[in-house]
Amino acid sequence: EEDSKDGGRTSTRRVAAVEGNLDALPDDGYTWRKYGQKNILHSRFPRSYYRCTHKNFYGCEAKKQVQRLDDDPYTYEITYCGDHSCRTSPTPYPIIDDAGTGGREVGSVAQTQHPSAVSISALVGSWFPANVDTRNDEKSLARVHAGETSGAAHRKVSPLPGGRDADCSVADLADVMFNSRGGCILDGLFSYKQQN
DNA sequence: GAAATTTGACCATA
DNA sequence: TATGGTCAAATTTC
Numbered sequence: 001e002e003d004s005k006d007g008g009r010t011s012t013r014r015v016a017a018v019e020g021n022l023d024a025l026p027d028d029g030y031t032w033r034k035y036g037q038k039n040i041l042h043s044r045f046p047r048s049y050y051r052c053t054h055k056n057f058y059g060c061e062a063k064k065q066v067q068r069l070d071d072d073p074y075t076y077e078i079t080y081c082g083d084h085s086c087r088t089s090p091t092p093y094p095i096i097d098d099a100g101t102g103g104r105e106v107g108s109v110a111q112t113q114h115p116s117a118v119s120i121s122a123l124v125g126s127w128f129p130a131n132v133d134t135r136n137d138e139k140s141l142a143r144v145h146a147g148e149t150s151g152a153a154h155r156k157v158s159p160l161p162g163g164r165d166a167d168c169s170v171a172d173l174a175d176v177m178f179n180s181r182g183g184c185i186l187d188g189l190f191s192y193k194q195q196n
Numbered sequence: 197g198a199a200a201t202t203t204g205a206c207c208a209t210a
Numbered sequence: 211t212a213t214g215g216t217c218a219a220a221t222t223t224c
Contacts, residue, residue: 034202036202038216
């Protein structure tokens, strides 16, 4: 069912299609944005490539690949790559890559533990990349870096992105923190503080 | 109009 | 050079 390798940076699992919509995958708790699709040799179905929706703002490098199985079209093999540095689901998941304890599995932060205010600010701080701006075109920045550090970016360079992929504002962060999908990773933290 | 998807081109690598 | 992964303009959906 699950096969981890590469020290946990990638993992593969098989997931059955959603009941009632065999073309859909069950929600895995993250929000993904498709960025590519390829036909794979000797596979009947194309492979789809997704990255974290909030990559632009959080710099979240998590990705996944979805491959429909040849012999079982209603089962998908999902390969997760990279760690999430964001969290947009109401589902309580480990979100703090705690440097102090070395523990990766911090568990359900919101409900079971009450990180100090310091931890909270540290957490929030870690969410803000150094170059946060109200108009943070992280893609362009990345492209600049790529151009400086590798030869990868001498393909056609669009003068302006046309505003399509461009920005994630602070409002986006606020949305994720306080309103996203009816729940938020910090809800528990703040309710805890309010109660005391 | 903003955000997500589609899709062919581009790129790295084996 | 064949294959898999990514980019980004065009298109679609919300």
